[in-house]
Amino acid sequence: MRNQPRTQDLLVIARQTLLDELLPTLGGEQRYTALMIANAMGMAARECEAGDSEEDKAMTVLRRYLTANGVSETGTADEPELARCIRDRKLPAQDQALHQTLMAITESKLKLSNPKYLKY
Amino acid sequence: MADRQAQILTDYVVQCTGADRGNLVAFKRLSGGAIQDNFALTVELSGGSHPGRQELVVRQDAPSSVQTSLSRPQEFRILEAAWDAGMSAPEPLWLCQDLAVTGQIFYVMTRARGTASPPALVKADYHPDTRRALTRQMGEELARLHQIRPPRPALDFLTVPPGNPALTRVGTYRDYLADIPEAHPVLEWALNWLEDHHPPAADPVLCHCDFRTGNFMVDEGRITAVLDWEFASWSDPMEDLGWLCSRSWRFGAREREVGGIGDKVDLFAGYEAISGTQVDAARVQYWEVMALVRWSMIALQQAQRHLSGEQPSLELALTGRKLPEMEYDLLKQIQELGL
Numbered sequence: 011m012r013n014q015p016r017t018q019d020l021l022v023i024a025r026q027t028l029l030d031e032l033l034p035t036l037g038g039e040q041r042y043t044a045l046m047i048a049n050a051m052g053m054a055a056r057e058c059e060a061g062d063s064e065e066d067k068a069m070t071v072l073r074r075y076l077t078a079n080g081v082s083e084t085g086t087a088d089e090p091e092l093a094r095c096i097r098d099r100k101l102p103a104q105d106q107a108l109h110q111t112l113m114a115i116t117e118s119k120l121k122l123s124n125p126k127y128l129k130y
Numbered sequence: 131m132a133d134r135q136a137q138i139l140t141d142y143v144v145q146c147t148g149a150d151r152g153n154l155v156a157f158k159r160l161s162g163g164a165i166q167d168n169f170a171l172t173v174e175l176s177g178g179s180h181p182g183r184q185e186l187v188v189r190q191d192a193p194s195s196v197q198t199s200l201s202r203p204q205e206f207r208i209l210e211a212a213w214d215a216g217m218s219a220p221e222p223l224w225l226c227q228d229l230a231v232t233g234q235i236f237y238v239m240t241r242a243r244g245t246a247s248p249p250a251l252v253k254a255d256y257h258p259d260t261r262r263a264l265t266r267q268m269g270e271e272l273a274r275l276h277q278i279r280p281p282r283p284a285l286d287f288l289t290v291p292p293g294n295p296a297l298t299r300v301g302t303y304r305d306y307l308a309d310i311p312e313a314h315p316v317l318e319w320a321l322n323w324l325e326d327h328h329p330p331a332a333d334p335v336l337c338h339c340d341f342r343t344g345n346f347m348v349d350e351g352r353i354t355a356v357l358d359w360e361f362a363s364w365s366d367p368m369e370d371l372g373w374l375c376s377r378s379w380r381f382g383a384r385e386r387e388v389g390g391i392g393d394k395v396d397l398f399a400g401y402e403a404i405s406g407t408q409v410d411a412a413r414v415q416y417w418e419v420m421a422l423v424r425w426s427m428i429a430l431q432q433a434q435r436h437l438s439g440e441q442p443s444l445e446l447a448l449t450g451r452k453l454p455e456m457e458y459d460l461l462k463q464i465q466e467l468g469l
Binding site: 127 | 161304307313314315316318319322323326377384444445447448451452453454455457458459461462465469
């Protein structure tokens with residue numbers, strides 16, 4: 011229903027224009043502001059491109075873990091439920107599977123907010 | 131406006147020093163936060179207690195001040211204690227609590243040479259000996275600070291933590307997480323680890339609580355002044371070393387554990403030389419994990435200021451999106467230390 015370019019492509023070209031044409035003309039604090047805008051646009055473009063795919067992958071891992079550990083009271087296997095179970099000490103602290111689940115969720119978020127961080 | 135304020139402050143300095151005469155040489159606003167205004171003031175004085183050219187910093191409350199940390203008078207007392215302990219800190223000169231002067235409470239301190247800029251310091255091409263000496267000096271400065279122990283009448287506004295400072299922090303952070311709608315299972319998990327692995331309570335000492343690259347001035351490889359004392363409190367001394375070595379404060383130079391500048395062997399050597407005690411490396415690592423959680427809490431609070439509409443700001447908004455980085459570091463570091 012929409013004309014081309016797509017939303018994520020608009021964000022990509024807008025961000026690139028900001029960096030190529032505006033950033034070189036700016037000094038001091040304004041440079042920092044422009045870089046922050048570019049950062050926000052990069053994140054938005056990645057999220058637009060990814061749609062729900064990253065979140066769906068993470069939710070699958072999370073649901074599998076919570077189901078396997080039989081702790082889902084409300085029947086909603088989501089992040090708040092996981093947080094509650096951890097806080098209430100319903101899950102074994104030293105559990106590798108829990109660590110893997112938390113890491114899968116976190117990597118999924120990082121792929122969108124700052125994929126470069128995954129190299130650390 | 132700035133000229134008038136500059137002249138008012140020049141006159142104030144003349145009055146404090148008992149100078150016969152004072153000339154305003156330069157005045158400019160330094161980059162500050164939303165909570166404080168900092169100004170660089172240079173004056174030329176004849177006679178009085180401080181004759182000659184004086185390079186000063188005036189630090190005062192911003193008009194829309196939000197009381198989240200120490201007040202200016204309290205900060206001034208902390209600076210006096212640090213200065214007396216022989217630290218490289220700005221020399222605190224005069225505290226003005228008379229609102230008639232500039233309309234805000236302010237204090238005047240000496241201005242230090244150098245830069246505090248994290249990118250500049252982390253990218254500096256130091257000779258290895260210089261780098262090691264600088265890192266050692268960080269340890270020496272903290273050790274001097276940590277010689278200040280309660281009770282100190284001038285610092286009676288600081289509360290001595292009732293129990294174990296680590297557990298006090300865990301409790302505070304749990305309460306905060308309970309208050310916000312967003313779920314953070316990794317932070318809950320990390321708080322459990324911090325509770326389960328806490329070290330025995332150490333005797334509290336005066337801690338800076340934000341000693342990191344970005345908060346000390348360096349000139350030609352030497353720290354000239356430790357800045358930003360607004361979070362100082364009585365705590366476990368290893369908290370300061372943990373914060374300095376946190377993965378969050380290496381500004382891209384991840385392999386240099388001490389502030390993106392140096393190595394722990396030098397930091398500890400400097401600390402031990404002044405303190406006469408041996409640094410427990412495992413304890414520092416515990417406080418590095420605490421540092422990741424503490425920074426996560428600060429980031430969440432900053433994001434909340436934007437989300438609530440209190441202070442719409444791109445910088446605050448982006449800070450909220452940094453959480454996965456701290457959570458990633460927590461998952462990795464706790465795994466390395468042992469689940």
